[in-house]
Amino acid sequence: MRIQKKSVCLQFFTAILLLVFLCTFLPYASAADYKTFSCDVGSYFSYRFANNPDNYAIYYSVDGTLPPGLRILSSIDSDGANLTLCGTCTAAGQYHFELSISDYGNFSIDFTVSEPVSEPSFLTTSLPCGVVGEAYSASVTATGGGALVLGQYYYGECQELPAGLTFQDQGNGKGTISGTPTKAGTYQVAFCASNKAGEEYATYTIDISEPSKAYIKFDTKKSLPNATVGESYSVKIKASSSEGDPKVELLSGESLPSGLSCKQNYGYALLSGVPAKAGSYQFTMIAYYSEYTAKQTFTIVVNPSVETVSSSASAATSSQLISPPLSSGISETASSSIPEISASSIGSPMVIAPAPPAQNPGLSPAAIVWISVGGGLLLAGGAVIIYLLIKRKHASPNLPDRNQLD
Numbered sequence: 001m002r003i004q005k006k007s008v009c010l011q012f013f014t015a016i017l018l019l020v021f022l023c024t025f026l027p028y029a030s031a032a033d034y035k036t037f038s039c040d041v042g043s044y045f046s047y048r049f050a051n052n053p054d055n056y057a058i059y060y061s062v063d064g065t066l067p068p069g070l071r072i073l074s075s076i077d078s079d080g081a082n083l084t085l086c087g088t089c090t091a092a093g094q095y096h097f098e099l100s101i102s103d104y105g106n107f108s109i110d111f112t113v114s115e116p117v118s119e120p121s122f123l124t125t126s127l128p129c130g131v132v133g134e135a136y137s138a139s140v141t142a143t144g145g146g147a148l149v150l151g152q153y154y155y156g157e158c159q160e161l162p163a164g165l166t167f168q169d170q171g172n173g174k175g176t177i178s179g180t181p182t183k184a185g186t187y188q189v190a191f192c193a194s195n196k197a198g199e200e201y202a203t204y205t206i207d208i209s210e211p212s213k214a215y216i217k218f219d220t221k222k223s224l225p226n227a228t229v230g231e232s233y234s235v236k237i238k239a240s241s242s243e244g245d246p247k248v249e250l251l252s253g254e255s256l257p258s259g260l261s262c263k264q265n266y267g268y269a270l271l272s273g274v275p276a277k278a279g280s281y282q283f284t285m286i287a288y289y290s291e292y293t294a295k296q297t298f299t300i301v302v303n304p305s306v307e308t309v310s311s312s313a314s315a316a317t318s319s320q321l322i323s324p325p326l327s328s329g330i331s332e333t334a335s336s337s338i339p340e341i342s343a344s345s346i347g348s349p350m351v352i353a354p355a356p357p358a359q360n361p362g363l364s365p366a367a368i369v370w371i372s373v374g375g376g377l378l379l380a381g382g383a384v385i386i387y388l389l390i391k392r393k394h395a396s397p398n399l400p401d402r403n404q405l406d
Helices: 002-030 306-321 332-337 365-395
Strands: 032-040 044-052 060-064 070-077 080-088 093-101 105-114 136-143 149-153 165-171 174-179 185-195 198-209 216-218 233-241 247-250 260-263 268-273 279-289 292-303
Touching: 032 044, 044 093, 060 070, 136 198, 149 165, 149 174, 216 279, 216 292, 233 247, 233 279, 233 292, 247 268
Parallel strands: 032 105
Antiparallel strands: 044 080, 060 093, 070 080, 093 105, 136 174, 149 185, 165 174, 185 198, 216 233, 233 268, 247 279, 260 268, 279 292
């Protein structure tokens, strides 16, 4: 019974010692040693993790991915056995791996491989102009590698960016200016590029202008040159705009005079052909460039051909050669004595004008005067005679009747 109690006590005491040992030494044995390394692409890297002067073999294991170009090298030299991480880095990036080495412990490693670093240098030579109210975007780039940082820099006459614009560093030596400018002007702005190799500054000019008043218009007059039936006709209908040469064409649904066609082009449209019918015509043209358009109605007069005009003139001349009917006051004898003139009896080159109406010769002014004077004298003489007769009758005595005397 006593021996059994001693055995139990011994086991309990052993367990306590083991627990104390584990709590004291196990955390140190299992804890990994954290390490960080960095290297540039193209550079050689070497770090020795273990060395055994007795030339005993060193056992290890790796969990994770080594940076491209690096390896774990186990070697023996004058110092003994070695375990080394070495090689030339070939790809930039962030890498993490775990390295366990017998008798030397565990290592947790973060490895950064960067592009080669040199003094910064700006690649951007100028910045584009902007317009108030229109979206603006421009890039600022620099080279140099490493943790290259871009930012605005204020000194001397350098100003802030135009109102409405902002700058954003995109990393890797790239920055963006974006936004919508709200105020016109000329702005001097500066930027700084920096990395562990140094700093570099650059100054740029940004011109912000007021929006231009865009226009588009027709340059050809509304009344086009006259055309003639049967004769070749050609005219350019021109248009212009503030943005460039607009496209000019016949408006959809419009029609041209018979025989004419319209060929669209940039800056003008060609109206050509041989008109087939006389008349006055109107049609509408359209000119457009981007979102700008203009419309205008044109008028063209097509005259009849020369042959048609000559025929009309000949017909009018012939109608004038036919004698008008005689008045009723002329006797049939006199009417029959007038020869009848027909259009067929007259040659085409001859034109006979109608005879002017006959005029009465009338009395001369002198004869009219003498007649008037003579008439007046006759009237006066008659009046005198009548007066004398009346006076004589009243002056003579009453004589007896001849019958009474007898």
